[in-house]
Amino acid sequence: MSNQEIKVTLSTSKKEKPKSDQLPFGKYFSDHMFIMDYKPELGWYDPRIVPYGPIELDPAASILHYGQTIFEGMKAYVDKDGGARIFRPEMNVKRLNRSNDRMCIPQVDEDIVLEAVKKIVSIDQDWIPNAPGTALYIRPYVFATEANINVVPSKEYKLMIILSPVGAYFKEGLNPVKIAVEDKYVRAVPGGTGEAKTGGNYAGSFRVQENVAKKGFSQVLWLDGAEHKYIEEVGASNVFFKISGEVVTPALTGSILHGVTRDSVIKLLKHWGVPVTERRISIEELYAASLEGQLEEAFSSGTAAVISPIGQLTWKDKDLVINDNKIGELTQKVYDTLTGIQYGTEEDVFNWVTEIK
Amino acid sequence: MSNQEIKVTLSTSKKEKPKSDQLPFGKYFSDHMFIMDYKPELGWYDPRIVPYGPIELDPAASILHYGQTIFEGMKAYVDKDGGARIFRPEMNVKRLNRSNDRMCIPQVDEDIVLEAVKKIVSIDQDWIPNAPGTALYIRPYVFATEANINVVPSKEYKLMIILSPVGAYFKEGLNPVKIAVEDKYVRAVPGGTGEAKTGGNYAGSFRVQENVAKKGFSQVLWLDGAEHKYIEEVGASNVFFKISGEVVTPALTGSILHGVTRDSVIKLLKHWGVPVTERRISIEELYAASLEGQLEEAFSSGTAAVISPIGQLTWKDKDLVINDNKIGELTQKVYDTLTGIQYGTEEDVFNWVTEIK
Ligand SMILES: Cc1ncc(COP(=O)(O)O)c(C=O)c1O
Ligand SMILES: Cc1ncc(COP(=O)(O)O)c(C=O)c1O
Numbered sequence: 001m002s003n004q005e006i007k008v009t010l011s012t013s014k015k016e017k018p019k020s021d022q023l024p025f026g027k028y029f030s031d032h033m034f035i036m037d038y039k040p041e042l043g044w045y046d047p048r049i050v051p052y053g054p055i056e057l058d059p060a061a062s063i064l065h066y067g068q069t070i071f072e073g074m075k076a077y078v079d080k081d082g083g084a085r086i087f088r089p090e091m092n093v094k095r096l097n098r099s100n101d102r103m104c105i106p107q108v109d110e111d112i113v114l115e116a117v118k119k120i121v122s123i124d125q126d127w128i129p130n131a132p133g134t135a136l137y138i139r140p141y142v143f144a145t146e147a148n149i150n151v152v153p154s155k156e157y158k159l160m161i162i163l164s165p166v167g168a169y170f171k172e173g174l175n176p177v178k179i180a181v182e183d184k185y186v187r188a189v190p191g192g193t194g195e196a197k198t199g200g201n202y203a204g205s206f207r208v209q210e211n212v213a214k215k216g217f218s219q220v221l222w223l224d225g226a227e228h229k230y231i232e233e234v235g236a237s238n239v240f241f242k243i244s245g246e247v248v249t250p251a252l253t254g255s256i257l258h259g260v261t262r263d264s265v266i267k268l269l270k271h272w273g274v275p276v277t278e279r280r281i282s283i284e285e286l287y288a289a290s291l292e293g294q295l296e297e298a299f300s301s302g303t304a305a306v307i308s309p310i311g312q313l314t315w316k317d318k319d320l321v322i323n324d325n326k327i328g329e330l331t332q333k334v335y336d337t338l339t340g341i342q343y344g345t346e347e348d349v350f351n352w353v354t355e356i357k
Numbered sequence: 358m359s360n361q362e363i364k365v366t367l368s369t370s371k372k373e374k375p376k377s378d379q380l381p382f383g384k385y386f387s388d389h390m391f392i393m394d395y396k397p398e399l400g401w402y403d404p405r406i407v408p409y410g411p412i413e414l415d416p417a418a419s420i421l422h423y424g425q426t427i428f429e430g431m432k433a434y435v436d437k438d439g440g441a442r443i444f445r446p447e448m449n450v451k452r453l454n455r456s457n458d459r460m461c462i463p464q465v466d467e468d469i470v471l472e473a474v475k476k477i478v479s480i481d482q483d484w485i486p487n488a489p490g491t492a493l494y495i496r497p498y499v500f501a502t503e504a505n506i507n508v509v510p511s512k513e514y515k516l517m518i519i520l521s522p523v524g525a526y527f528k529e530g531l532n533p534v535k536i537a538v539e540d541k542y543v544r545a546v547p548g549g550t551g552e553a554k555t556g557g558n559y560a561g562s563f564r565v566q567e568n569v570a571k572k573g574f575s576q577v578l579w580l581d582g583a584e585h586k587y588i589e590e591v592g593a594s595n596v597f598f599k600i601s602g603e604v605v606t607p608a609l610t611g612s613i614l615h616g617v618t619r620d621s622v623i624k625l626l627k628h629w630g631v632p633v634t635e636r637r638i639s640i641e642e643l644y645a646a647s648l649e650g651q652l653e654e655a656f657s658s659g660t661a662a663v664i665s666p667i668g669q670l671t672w673k674d675k676d677l678v679i680n681d682n683k684i685g686e687l688t689q690k691v692y693d694t695l696t697g698i699q700y701g702t703e704e705d706v707f708n709w710v711t712e713i714k
Contacts, residue, residue: 026417026506033416054413059390059519060383064500067424067556068563104563139506143421144560149383149496149521151593153563162416164506186548189582191541193561199424200557203501204550206425206461206510225546226583236508 004047004112006034006119011051020129023167025304026137030124034116034161036108037145044108044159049120052162062144062154069199070099071141073303074260075166076121076356078128079344084356086138087303087342089117091260095197096140098258102196104153105142113140113159120161122356129165135342137166137304169305174335176311176325179234180217181283182208183316187232189225190254194232197257202236209235219300221313223283225255231281234310237302238262241286242330244294247276261301265334267350274330283315290320297328299335306342307335361404361469363391363476368408377486380524382661383494387481391473391518393465394502401465401516406477409519419501419511426556427456428498430660431617432523433478433713435485436701441713443495444660444699446474448617452554453497455615459553461510462499470497470516477518479713486522492699494523494661526662531692533668533682536591537574538640539565540673544589546582547611551589554614559593566592576657578670580640582612588638591667594659595619598643599687601651604633618658622691624707631687640672647677654685656692663699664692 011031018028029052036047062068072092077085093110100107117138121128128136140161144154168174185208188194193201205220212220219235231250233239238259240249247269252258269276289295290313298310309332311325322328340346341353368388375385386409393404419425429449434442450467457464474495478485485493497518501511525531542565545551550558562577569577576592588607590596595616597606604626609615626633646652647670655667666689668682679685697703698710 024507029417029504052416054415056411056413058411059409059517060386060521063421063556064426064517065428065496065498065556066559066563067426068560069421069424071422102564103560104567137506139422141422147386149494149519150381151559151562151566153567160416160421162506164417184548186546189543189546189549191543191585192546192549192582193557198557198560199420199422200550200555200560202423202508203425203460203555203557205508206423207459209508210461210510225548228548 006116007048008123009048009050017127018165020131020134020165023129023134023165025166025169026164028165030127030163032120032124034120036159038106038157038159040155047112047116049123057145058147060147060149062146062148065149066144066151067200068103068105068144068154069142070096070103070105071139071197071199072096074138075135075303075342076128076138077135077342077344078130083344084121084125084128085342085344086117086121086354086356088260088264088352089114089354091263092140095258095260099196099198100142102193103198105144105157108159116161118354118356120163124163125356127163127165133168135166137164139164174309174327176309176322176327177218178216178312178314179219179221179310180212180215181221181223181313181315182212183223183228186225186228187222188255192225192255194255195257217314229282231283231286232256234300237300237305237308239300240265240298241281241295242297242328243289244296245275247274248281249276249278250281251278253280259301261303261306261338264338264352265301268334268337271349286313287315287318287320295320295322297331298322299331306338307331363473364405365480366405366407374484375522377488377491377522380486380491380522382523382526383521385522387484387520389477389481391477393516395463395514395516397512404469404473406480414502415504417504417506419503419505422506423501423508424557425460425462425501425511426499427453427460427462427554428496428556429453429554431495432492432660432699433485433495434492434699434701435487440701441478441482441485442699442701443474443478443711443713445617445621445709446471446711448620449497452615456553456555457499459550460555462501462514465516473518475711475713477520481520482713484520484522490525492523494521496521531666531684533666533679533684534575535573535669535671536576536578536667537569537572538578538580538670538672539569540580540585543582543585544579545612549582549612551612552614574671586639588640588643589613591657594657594662594665596657597622597655598638598652599654599685600646601653602632604631605638606633606635607638608635610637616658618660618663618695621695621709622658625691625694628706644672644675644677652677652679654688655679656688663695664688
């Protein structure tokens with residue numbers, strides 16, 4: 001399968017590109033898309049890059065009924081010499097297959113997806129924006145297409161990749177954001193689908209996101225689904241706290257996404273000799289640390305915003321203000337180093353970047 | 358909105374109908390479909406019945422990424438005089454809006470959906486199969502269509518209705534089935550999306566369903582997501598137990614679907630003077646009752662199978678055989694009465710049936 005060739009049909013017209021300093025997240029798409037289909041008797045077949053355009057689905061296509069779908073997200077950056085660089089794509093492709101497994105979607109050959117990512121980025125390379133903080137967001141996704149509404153896994157799938165030039169994820173930029181601790185709704189629970197990057201996890205969070213946005217918060221901090229006690233994630237990001245000089249982040253206990261940025265942050269901190277621990281952290285513990293002045297910094301990590309400092313956590317009627325609502329020193333260093341590696345201004349010590357020729 | 362007229366464009370050709378005694382669940386679809394669109398500036402607009410056929414979606418359509426979707430399921434039956442009858446459609450339409458609310462999808466006018474259901478069933482009335490146990494399954498569903506991959510609720514939606522002639526849901530027919538009690542994976546948790554009929558809940562259950570099917574079980578019994586202790590549902594059905602003459606069913610504690618069949622069973626039992634209680638039931642309690650010979654009957658309830666007797670529950674290494682693996686007397690009576698009302702051979706004491714002229 002990995003020696004299947006990707007057929008390319010180039011678009012005969014080029015869309016106008018949005019201004020690179022006015023990019024909302026995920027609204028504009030490049031000139032091409034990658035598609036590959038799955039049928040039991042053929043496996044994954046017909047990998048192709050074609051002009052971006054609508055697809056046809058039967059009204060009974062499983063995805064429209066039972067949400068059997070997974071996705072990935074990574075970014076391509078342009079360096080000062082105009083070279084395209086993708087950050088740790090092999091991690092995303094591995095996670096794609098782990099999500100597939102949880103959602104009963106057949107495994108794909110990781111090499112062909114990686115090749116497809118590189119090929120479509122190189123074809124639409126002029127879509128990588130170059131204003132500071134911008135990138136070309138790469139969205140691989142798989143969805144169930146069989147026209148059958150029996151409640152069983154679909155027999156047919158499409159894997160697609162689309163590309164979207166994106167600006168900074170948070171309107172606030174690198175300014176600290178206000179986060180609401182959610183104690184009623186939950187995102188995920190061990191035994192559920194929280195470790196998979198699957199649609200339902202996200203649709204399920206919209207109600208909460210809307211509730212907290214109305215109250216002036218930019219994101220929600222999720223507590224665990226069983227006891228509503230332990231910290232899990234912030235919005236669609238992982239989360240880190242610096243407490244008395246030590247960095248802690250929730251351990252991957254079964255309901256938390258294994259973030260690529262999370263992994264990168266941990267590796268960087270260890271490389272620098274900063275103590276970092278993955279463990280359960282209760283919201284009470286965080287509150288106590290905050291009262292004693294030990295909660296020094298907090299930030300979330302994810303592909304979309306890379307690193308986002310947290311200035312305030314509101315839990316019930318308590319406001320935990322962190323570092324006077326200013327970005328912490330370590331947070332800034334993590335951000336600078338990660339984005340430096342991504343844009344090619346810092347040495348890529350871990351060999352994280354795939355360059356596109 | 359409720360005085361919006363449903364435009365009808367009839368199909369110029371008619372598909373061949375499958376044999377009414379060879380109907381798998383959800384594979385064949387009738388000649389027409391209902392569609393209505395949503396845009397913020399127009400609300401729900403352009404309700405129409407058109408020939409069944411493929412729809413077009415942008416590759417960035419929200420449904421393909423974040424699973425913002427809900428669905429409903431009800432059935433139309435044909436009586437001995439050829440009249441079409443729909444079972445409690447107003448309950449499904451109410452639940453559709455409750456699901457919409459949880460998933461941040463705009464509310465729809467319930468009257469127009471009800472009217473659409475009746476109209477499309479009357480247009481495709483000759484698709485209602487008439488072999489015993491068969492019906493025309495009615496599938497309303499809503500999904501997010503905006504071409505935007507920002508992780509926020511979609512601004513645009515489609516509500517569609519398709520119709521599928523279906524046979525008995527379980528291959529076993531009305532024979533008691535073997536159910537595996539699942540103690541690792543969970544379907545839902547309070548604060549999650551379990552009360553909404555939304556895609557992600559179903560895709561999330563495929564892995565488990567596949568695991569237990571391999572071991573020879575026809576369904577899974579879900580325990581609660583927090584403690585893995587209390588009984589919630591069986592597959593995509595609610596569940597009832599008769600213990601020492603009393604019928605018990607899990608209370609609707611936030612993670613269980615409010616089944617229309619469940620509600621109908623409870624109303625019937627009360628009408629008959631059979632004691633019925635909605636409360637938490639632990640799997641330990643059930644096991645103890647079984648050991649003492651008090652677990653007299655068990656069945657699941659849902660639109661697809663109506664009533665399905667449970668012959669055996671396997672929990673860890675324990676087999677709880679119920680009523681000697683034979684259908685219980687009360688289970689049979691509930692099944693006979695419900696299906697009798699549905700097919701029009703029993704008096705419709707509760708006024709549950711909507712007749713289509
Ligand atoms: C739920 C959730 N948590 C965490 C993350 C962060 O993961 P990554 O760093 O791989 O982007 C994401 C996605 O970006 C996510 O969707
Ligand atoms: C998860 C779940 N539980 C229970 C039911 C039973 O509900 P109803 O009786 O309305 O069909 C369904 C759907 O049919 C379901 O999907």
